[in-house]
Amino acid sequence: xxxxxxRPVLRLRGGxxxxxxxxFGLVAMGWPLLAEPGGxxxxxxxxxxxxxxxxxxxxxxxxxxxxxxGMDARAVAMLGVLSAVVAAVRPFGAGAAGVETVFFLIVLxxxxxxxxxxxxxxxxxxxxxxxxxxxxxxxxxxxxxxxAFVGLGAGLLPGRAPASRGGxxxxxxxxxxxxxxxxxxxxxxxxxxxxxxVFTQGELAYVPGAGPGENLPRLVAYxxxxxxxxxxxxxxxxxxxIALTGPVLLKVLRRTARKARWL
Amino acid sequence: MRRAHPVAWWGWAxxxxxxxxxxGNPWLLALIxxxxxxxxxxxxxxxxxxxxxxxxxxxxxxAIAVRMVFYIVFGxxxxxxxxxxxxxxxxxxxxxxxxxxxxxxxxxALAAAYDGLRLATLLVCVGAANALASPRRLLRSMxxxxxxxxxxxxxxxxxxxxxxxxxxxIRRARALRGTTGxxxxxxxxxxxxxxxxDALDRSLALAAAMASRGYGRAAGIPSRDRRxxxxxxxxxxxxxxxxxxxxxxxxxxxxxxxxxxxxGAAAAVFGIAFASAxxxxxxxxxxxxxxxxxxxxxxxxxxxxxxxxxxxxxxGALWPAANPVSMPPVxxxxxxxxxxxxxxxxxVPSARTAAAGRPA
Numbered sequence: 001x002x003x004x005x006x007r008p009v010l011r012l013r014g015g016x017x018x019x020x021x022x023x024f025g026l027v028a029m030g031w032p033l034l035a036e037p038g039g040x041x042x043x044x045x046x047x048x049x050x051x052x053x054x055x056x057x058x059x060x061x062x063x064x065x066x067x068x069x070g071m072d073a074r075a076v077a078m079l080g081v082l083s084a085v086v087a088a089v090r091p092f093g094a095g096a097a098g099v100e101t102v103f104f105l106i107v108l109x110x111x112x113x114x115x116x117x118x119x120x121x122x123x124x125x126x127x128x129x130x131x132x133x134x135x136x137x138x139x140x141x142x143x144x145x146x147x148a149f150v151g152l153g154a155g156l157l158p159g160r161a162p163a164s165r166g167g168x169x170x171x172x173x174x175x176x177x178x179x180x181x182x183x184x185x186x187x188x189x190x191x192x193x194x195x196x197x198v199f200t201q202g203e204l205a206y207v208p209g210a211g212p213g214e215n216l217p218r219l220v221a222y223x224x225x226x227x228x229x230x231x232x233x234x235x236x237x238x239x240x241x242i243a244l245t246g247p248v249l250l251k252v253l254r255r256t257a258r259k260a261r262w263l
Numbered sequence: 264m265r266r267a268h269p270v271a272w273w274g275w276a277x278x279x280x281x282x283x284x285x286x287g288n289p290w291l292l293a294l295i296x297x298x299x300x301x302x303x304x305x306x307x308x309x310x311x312x313x314x315x316x317x318x319x320x321x322x323x324x325x326a327i328a329v330r331m332v333f334y335i336v337f338g339x340x341x342x343x344x345x346x347x348x349x350x351x352x353x354x355x356x357x358x359x360x361x362x363x364x365x366x367x368x369x370x371x372a373l374a375a376a377y378d379g380l381r382l383a384t385l386l387v388c389v390g391a392a393n394a395l396a397s398p399r400r401l402l403r404s405m406x407x408x409x410x411x412x413x414x415x416x417x418x419x420x421x422x423x424x425x426x427x428x429x430x431x432x433i434r435r436a437r438a439l440r441g442t443t444g445x446x447x448x449x450x451x452x453x454x455x456x457x458x459x460x461d462a463l464d465r466s467l468a469l470a471a472a473m474a475s476r477g478y479g480r481a482a483g484i485p486s487r488d489r490r491x492x493x494x495x496x497x498x499x500x501x502x503x504x505x506x507x508x509x510x511x512x513x514x515x516x517x518x519x520x521x522x523x524x525x526x527g528a529a530a531a532v533f534g535i536a537f538a539s540a541x542x543x544x545x546x547x548x549x550x551x552x553x554x555x556x557x558x559x560x561x562x563x564x565x566x567x568x569x570x571x572x573x574x575x576x577x578x579g580a581l582w583p584a585a586n587p588v589s590m591p592p593v594x595x596x597x598x599x600x601x602x603x604x605x606x607x608x609x610x611v612p613s614a615r616t617a618a619a620g621r622p623a
Binding site: 013016020021023027031034035036048049051054057060061062063064065067068071072073074075076077078079080081083084085086087089120123124125128130131132133136137138140211225233244245248249252253256259262 | 269333386466489511
């Protein structure tokens with residue numbers, strides 16, 4: 001056991017569970033655009049509530065399957081400490097519009113410790129922060145789910161730890177580009193998931209059963225009016241934070257991963 | 264006497280939120296806010312999270328305000344009584360021809376206010392659960408199959424205060440050394456990196472301590488059981504996915520889509536329960552669900568039952584029309600159900616009176 005890695009392994013069954021969870025999450029968040037006119041979801045008003053309740057179940061199933069057979073104590077301790085760091089830096093972003101201080105940590109940790117770790121850290125980090133601040137709301141399942149996939153994606157990026165100076169620069173550039181894409185996608189998905197809750201009438205509201213042709217312009221207008229500034233701010237701050245702190249933090253995290261191997 | 268179980272509080276609050284989501288009647292919504300406020304002021308303790316209710320009240324107020332501003336700028340329901348008129352801009356057709364500004368009517372404003380109040384009430388119910396349920400006790404009630412993940416969250420909750428202490432210690436050391444450099448790069452090198460190193464090294468020490476006590480040991484679950492668990496969990500996920508996609512389209516009949524979704528959810532829940540039963544971890548002082556906790560949940564269910572009964576008797580009263588402007592009626596059955604949801608204030612001992620009654 002001495003030389004084992006603290007990285008939780010993404011096995012076949014875990015990968016399958018995560019892929020299925022992603023498929024469910026796509027419906028749970030994107031249903032306002034995906035639902036066909038005349039489909040079952042457009043006939044009822046309970047759709048969004050149903051998904052908000054089922055999403056934690058799906059997340060729990062994916063987590064059970066990922067930690068199947070027991071997780072290493074080092075992975076558990078590292079997850080706990082990094083979740084605490086996530087919870088501690090999150091309030092720094094809450095005051096200013098669009099400043100998001102969570103993702104750069106999840107992306108960097110996912111890169112170093114692998115996709116399974118990134119997925120679990122996205123969940124535990126936001127959950128711990130919500131518990132610490134008493135901020136468990138209807139938005140939390142969606143946030144946990146989406147940030148879990150941000151961490152997972154960071155772990156799936158290609159390439160190993162680079163040894164040369166050029167390799168390190170290329171790795172950093174790749175992480176920055178990934179962070180930009182991932183934070184914009186995160187903003188869009190969260191927007192879509194909360195949209196039918198927030199407005200039920202008016203020109204920005206989701207029209208049940210109207211089809212994507214009618215709803216897409218409304219979603220775009222809603223995004224422009226409410227959250228585009230936030231989304232761009234989130235993408236920019238995440239990218240800048242990764243570019244600034246990435247070299248040091250990657251070194252710190254890799255050193256810990258190396259040390260943990262000999263514990 | 265012990266406080267009520269956190270799962271009971273969450274069940275109560277979510278049932279109350281369900282009742283709120285089933286009505287647009289401002290009297291009922293205000294009654295729900297009042298009931299949750301009464302129970303929170305009566306039953307909450309002095310823990311750090313007990314102040315969450317006030318924060319959620321503020322968030323709810325913001326939701327109403329945002330809803331009103333959006334109604335005024337982007338329009339909504341129309342009516343006959345014009346309050347005032349804003350300069351109107353019509354966007355071109357490629358921008359979907361939205362209207363900005365224009366007449367603000369009393370009927371539209373009322374409809375927007377009802378809508379905002381409903382969302383605010385839902386948020387306030389969740390805030391009540393945040394204020395009442397202890398997150399630490401809640402984590403102890405996580406299913407055993409999520410044991411490692413919940414241990415990680417418990418570690419996070421206890422490490423976070425230590426991080427703050429770590430920052431203070433390192434800053435003091437920096438000041439004693441006479442380091443006065445400013446700027447983000449310097450801050451990074453002399454504060455952030457040491458704090459992070461400190462925390463990560465501590466996590467390794469913690470991991471060693473946990474490993475020596477048998478935590479995180481690959482538990483001896485037979486591979487046959489693990490395969491059975493996986494099969495159940497994956498079938499459940501597959502069912503949930505298939506059900507969700509069937510709900511999107513119009514090709515599948517509704518009852519079939521709902522039953523596939525329900526079967527998937529049942530398989531997933533059963534899979535988690537099956538996996539939990541196979542985890543050979545023992546618990547110190549298990550947190551049992553007592554009769555009083557069931558009563559708390561039942562009082563929340565009374566509110567939902569009240570709105571369901573009222574919907575059967577007089578559906579119009581639950582969704583009062585904002586056009587024309589009129590005083591909405593109070594459906595007595597629904598109101599009685601919501602008032603019954605205040606029962607926890609009588610059932611659960613107040614933490615403050617308990618503390619006051621104790622001899623000093």
